[in-house]
Amino acid sequence: MTARIEPAARPYDDDMEKTLERLMPPGVEPLVLFRTLARNPRVFRRFMAGGLLDKGTLSLREREIVIDRACARCGGEYEWGVHIAFFGARAGFGPAEIAATVAPGADAECWNANEKLIVRLVDRLHDTSTVDDALWTALKAAFSDEQLLEMIVLAGLYHMVSFVVNATRLPLEDYAARFPRTAA
Known part of the structure; x- marks a missing residue:
């Protein structure tokens, strides 16, 4: 599939070159997603300003469950694969967790009770664009308001990222993970 x-492509404007360099580990080319968005510098800068990959109210593992689940539910294999490659091991994901991010339902044995709530939240937002009272009550018992807001915004942000990578048909990064064969 062609993008x-x-x-x-290089040569980028000096400012864009420096920006792209800061985003990637040394020796790793900027993501195709970043280079595609760089075609519109205003959109690229606004997109980067909305990122939530800094130290927030969630643990790295909780953040990655939200992101990977949101991307998987949207069929955003590009972004899911990049996140698994860059953050999966650091988030403590083994094969079971990686598979569970794309598997139907929230009851995988690899998730603890709070992680199952996170998966349920992302699924509910994906399916209905809202959260019912019963799920909200369970979430409020486990997470702070700040954490809930971060999860909701992350889920929405990575739906948007999935829209971009899917609509523009970005080619998968060579080093990125691929959806398990059982993924829909």
Whole structure:
């Protein structure tokens, strides 16, 4: 499948070169997603300003459950694969957790009770764009308001990222993970 929008190529403007360099580990080319968005510097900068990959109210593992589940539910294999490659091991994901991010339902044995709530939250937001009272009550008993807001915004942000990577048909990064064969 060919990308619908050609990613920006070197030479980038000096400012864009420095920005892209800061985003990636040394020696790793900027993601195709970043280079594609760089075709519109205003959109790229606004997109980067909305990122939530800093130290927030969630643990790295909780954050990655939200992101990976949101991407998986949207069929955003590109972004899911990048996150598994860069953050999966650091988040403590083994094969069971990786598979559970794409598997139907929230009851995988690898998730603890709070992690199952996170998966349920992402699924409910994906399916209905809201959260019912019963789930909200369970979430409020386990997480702070700040954590809940961060999870909701992350789920929405990574739906948007999935829309971009899917609509523009970005080619998968060579080093990124691929959906398990059982993923829908």
